[in-house]
Amino acid sequence: PTAIHLADYRPPNYLIDEVHLSFRLDPGATRVISRIRFRANPEGLDDGNLILDGEKLRLVEARIDGSPLTALDYLLTDTHLTVPAARLPGDSFVWEAEVEIAPRDNTALEGLYMSNGMYCTQSEAEGFRKITFYPDRPDVMAPFTVRIESELPVLLSNGNQTSQGPGFAEWHDPWPKPAYLFALVAGDLRPVSDRFTTMDGKEVALNIWVRPGDEDRCGYAMDALKRSMTWEENVYRRAYDLDIFNIVAVDDFNMGAMENKGLNIFNSKYVLASPETATDRDFDFIERIIAHEYFHNWTGNRITCRDWFQLCLKEGLTVFRDQQFTEDMRSAPVKRIEDVLQLRTRQFREDAGPLAHNVRPDSYIEINNFYTATVYEKGAELIRMLRLLVGVEAYDQALQLYFDRHDGQACTIEDWLAVFEDVTARDLSQFKRWYTQAGTPHVTVREHFEDGTYRLTLRQTVPPTPDQPLKEPAVIPVAFGLLSPAGIETHPTRIIELVDPETTIVIDGLAERPVPSLLRGFSAPVILDHAPSFEDRALLLAHDTDPFNRWEAGRSLARETLLAMLADGTAPAPAFLDGLARLAADETLDADFRALALALPSEDDIAQGAVDAGLVPDPTAIHATRKTLKETIGRHLKPTLDALYEAMDPGPVYSPDAGQSGKRALRNAALGLTAHLDAGERALAHYEAADNMTDQLAGFGCLLDIGDPDIATRFHDQWRDDRLVMDKWFLLQIAHAAPEKAVALAETLTGHPLFDWKNPNRFRSLVSGLTVGNPAGFHDPSGAGYAFLADWLIRLDRLNPQTAARMSTAFETWKRYDADRQALIAAELTRIAGTDGLSPDLSEMIARIRA
Numbered sequence: 143p144t145a146i147h148l149a150d151y152r153p154p155n156y157l158i159d160e161v162h163l164s165f166r167l168d169p170g171a172t173r174v175i176s177r178i179r180f181r182a183n184p185e186g187l188d189d190g191n192l193i194l195d196g197e198k199l200r201l202v203e204a205r206i207d208g209s210p211l212t213a214l215d216y217l218l219t220d221t222h223l224t225v226p227a228a229r230l231p232g233d234s235f236v237w238e239a240e241v242e243i244a245p246r247d248n249t250a251l252e253g254l255y256m257s258n259g260m261y262c263t264q265s266e267a268e269g270f271r272k273i274t275f276y277p278d279r280p281d282v283m284a285p286f287t288v289r290i291e292s293e294l295p296v297l298l299s300n301g302n303q304t305s306q307g308p309g310f311a312e313w314h315d316p317w318p319k320p321a322y323l324f325a326l327v328a329g330d331l332r333p334v335s336d337r338f339t340t341m342d343g344k345e346v347a348l349n350i351w352v353r354p355g356d357e358d359r360c361g362y363a364m365d366a367l368k369r370s371m372t373w374e375e376n377v378y379r380r381a382y383d384l385d386i387f388n389i390v391a392v393d394d395f396n397m398g399a400m401e402n403k404g405l406n407i408f409n410s411k412y413v414l415a416s417p418e419t420a421t422d423r424d425f426d427f428i429e430r431i432i433a434h435e436y437f438h439n440w441t442g443n444r445i446t447c448r449d450w451f452q453l454c455l456k457e458g459l460t461v462f463r464d465q466q467f468t469e470d471m472r473s474a475p476v477k478r479i480e481d482v483l484q485l486r487t488r489q490f491r492e493d494a495g496p497l498a499h500n501v502r503p504d505s506y507i508e509i510n511n512f513y514t515a516t517v518y519e520k521g522a523e524l525i526r527m528l529r530l531l532v533g534v535e536a537y538d539q540a541l542q543l544y545f546d547r548h549d550g551q552a553c554t555i556e557d558w559l560a561v562f563e564d565v566t567a568r569d570l571s572q573f574k575r576w577y578t579q580a581g582t583p584h585v586t587v588r589e590h591f592e593d594g595t596y597r598l599t600l601r602q603t604v605p606p607t608p609d610q611p612l613k614e615p616a617v618i619p620v621a622f623g624l625l626s627p628a629g630i631e632t633h634p635t636r637i638i639e640l641v642d643p644e645t646t647i648v649i650d651g652l653a654e655r656p657v658p659s660l661l662r663g664f665s666a667p668v669i670l671d672h673a674p675s676f677e678d679r680a681l682l683l684a685h686d687t688d689p690f691n692r693w694e695a696g697r698s699l700a701r702e703t704l705l706a707m708l709a710d711g712t713a714p715a716p717a718f719l720d721g722l723a724r725l726a727a728d729e730t731l732d733a734d735f736r737a738l739a740l741a742l743p744s745e746d747d748i749a750q751g752a753v754d755a756g757l758v759p760d761p762t763a764i765h766a767t768r769k770t771l772k773e774t775i776g777r778h779l780k781p782t783l784d785a786l787y788e789a790m791d792p793g794p795v796y797s798p799d800a801g802q803s804g805k806r807a808l809r810n811a812a813l814g815l816t817a818h819l820d821a822g823e824r825a826l827a828h829y830e831a832a833d834n835m836t837d838q839l840a841g842f843g844c845l846l847d848i849g850d851p852d853i854a855t856r857f858h859d860q861w862r863d864d865r866l867v868m869d870k871w872f873l874l875q876i877a878h879a880a881p882e883k884a885v886a887l888a889e890t891l892t893g894h895p896l897f898d899w900k901n902p903n904r905f906r907s908l909v910s911g912l913t914v915g916n917p918a919g920f921h922d923p924s925g926a927g928y929a930f931l932a933d934w935l936i937r938l939d940r941l942n943p944q945t946a947a948r949m950s951t952a953f954e955t956w957k958r959y960d961a962d963r964q965a966l967i968a969a970e971l972t973r974i975a976g977t978d979g980l981s982p983d984l985s986e987m988i989a990r991i992r993a
């Protein structure tokens with residue numbers, strides 16, 4: 143396969159006025175009959191050929207304006223059907239085709255496939271071409287009419303239902319859409335229903351469709367949907383635009399969820415929740431993902447992307463909007479900290495390694511490989527920065543202009559930036575570099591204080607990334623304030639815009655050397671190279687008015703403590719431990735904020751911290767050191783933690799709201815830090831008393847850490863029939879295993895009767911339990927973890943290339959490690975690359991990782 147380049151974009155030769163699809167569903171031989179009215183695009187190429195994408199389709203017959211085509215009329219390859227202009231009747235014509243596909247055999251879960259006896263689709267990014275011949279590109283938008291014939295009781299597609307009878311249903315979606323938003327579902331499903339009246343007075347029927355027996359687990363998702371609809375009306379003045387909004391939960395799904403017009407399809411783990419089976423974190427994800435997919439209706443569906451290079455246009459913006467929603471629903475500072483933690487864990491890691499790419503990539507081989515943290519999370523950070531730079535009101539005006547100007551269009555990042563330029567008269571050409579340069583900028587800080595004058599010099603650089611050796615300065619908004627040495631804020635937050643390589647700020651008239659609080663709220667996705675003294679950070683931890691930077695100061699002390707312990711066994715400073723104790727006990731702070739402050743950096747964060755300090759990380763030593771620090775904190779803070787454990791009992795009636803989940807998080811953090819001190823006695827009591835999955839899992843994790851011999855079996859026996867809970871069982875056992883036993887346990891569990899490796903959730907749980915959950919086990923010096931991952935990637939790739947390719951990112955940090963580990967990983971990468979019949983998905987990823 144060859145790379146596709148943004149620079150080669152050409153408009154389509156033909157546009158579509160309307161599409162009629164008719165499905166006769168059959169597991170092994172579904173017939174898809176299409177009737178498509180094409181019209182020449184004045185902006186298309188001169189050749190005038192009709193080029194349709196199509197893969198794994200058996201063409202039964204094709205007609206143009208009613209005349210059957212013979213094999214001489216078109217060129218058919220594995221990927222395309224081309225009708226030369228000379229064989230077309232003119233500028234406008236009707237294409238009809240009948241094709242046969244086998245959903246039962248579709249294990250890649252792209253196109254039309256089957257999951258537990260139900261039919262469902264995944265069309266984004268390029269799955270529609272596995273359903274029928276079509277210009278499967280987002281800049282071809284059309285209204286769809288769909289007829290489904292099947293004996294199954296529930297038959298769904300996009301838009302509004304227009305008719306229904308025994309064995310069939312018809313749907314019409316009046317809103318022009320690209321093929322990637324097409325969806326079809328058919329199965330024995332049950333609805334959970336509600337209604338919503340939009341701000342325009344439109345009555346909308348809401349349904350969540352699930353397998354029989356799952357109806358009582360949809361309440362939270364429905365509530366989140368209605369809150370999302372209200373919030374979007376209030377904040378963005380956008381209302382829903384069809385008579386019906388359907389959500390379907392599917393067990394076998396490559397992604398988290400999909401925003402198909404009017405028919406969102408969800409991985410069941412992001413819909414189904416009850417207190418007994420789902421954790422607070424699961425509820426949080428459900429709320430966020432329901433909102434995200436719903437918000438796509440405007441940012442993605444009504445206004446879509448011209449081509450897949452513009453993916454961040456819909457994803458970055460929609461992630462930003464779902465972040466805003468959660469900030470409004472829950473604690474904004476806590477949400478911000480959690481988002482930054484994710485950004486650093488996933489996106490900074492990506493940006494620092496061989497898979498680094500622009501938020502708007504320049505080229506790809508397989509677009510599925512670009513649904514990344516960079517496109518999504520860094521893409522959202524760019525919107526956040528834009529809003530900070532232009533101000534809340536101008537942001538709002540720009541968004542309204544975007545909706546008005548581009549409704550029904552397929553757009554680019556240039557269109558997006560133009561609305562901001564038009565509203566603010568600001569030149570955003572330098573800001574645009576955020577979209578076209580990969581890598582995380584570093585901002586180096588120098589301070590000088592003399593005679594009451596404080597000079598702050600900020601220097602920006604971006605390290606080289608693959609194919610981009612040199613970078614230009616970007617526009618970096620740095621929110622900062624100053625505190626006095628007594629911890630009083632003397633200068634409230636202001637924004638410094640870095641546009642040059644180096645910027646100096648001078649502040650006069652100060653009585654004492656100030657303590658700067660920089661990058662408040664994480665105002666830009668950069669790495670701050672700044673080494674404030676221990677005392678300054680302790681002061682920020684205790685007194686900063688910016689909650690993010692308060693947390694950040696504690697985090698940086700923890701990271702430094704860990705690195706010092708790693709380097710030469712230096713014991714944690716009592717002042718650090720005392721500071722942590724004060725913060726944990728500070729009742730003026732939210733419980734969830736305190737829980738976050740007590741959480742240590744992950745082993746992967748520490749590894750990256752070691753790299754940043756010029757060291758080669760040793761995953762085994764990192765694991766042991768982190769464990770030691772955790773135990774030291776537990777011992778030192780025991781009275782405080784014991785008091786918190788008692789005080790943070792959220793009460794008898796479970797609710798997943800921010801208040802209660804914060805209390806549980808702090809209580810479970812206290813439990814986790816002290817569980818080893820009584821040989822797991824409290825953890826076992828906690829486990830046994832738990833009436834919700836959050837507490838049960840907290841106890842489970844502690845007991846696994848302590849090595850309780852029975853707990854895995856007890857948990858298994860209680861939950862063996864619950865597929866979502868059993869995903870947790872697979873994951874946590876491996877994540878909490880002693881590193882030297884983790885690979886063997888993972889191997890053993892692949893032989894468990896419930897390890898259905900064709901189910902992406904189950905596969906991910908088991909494999910990422912090792913690769914993400916247990917880095918010291920994965921990086922075992924024997925190389926067994928690398929061989930385990932490589933074996934399973936090769937195996938899964940034959941069935942489900944998309945998921946195999948995603949999971950290969952576990953290797954992306956390989957150049958961080960010592961020569962022996964690098965050699966072991968290189969050998970596995972070579973083995974994978976040399977496998978016959980590797981998919982374009984996995985081969986592209988492995989080639990990029992090896993480069």
Ligand code: BAL
Pocket residue numbers: 266397399400401434435438457
């Ligand atoms: N469009 C793919 C799933 C999502 O980002 O919502």
Ligand code: ZN
Pocket residue numbers: 434438456457460
């Ligand atoms: Zn999305």
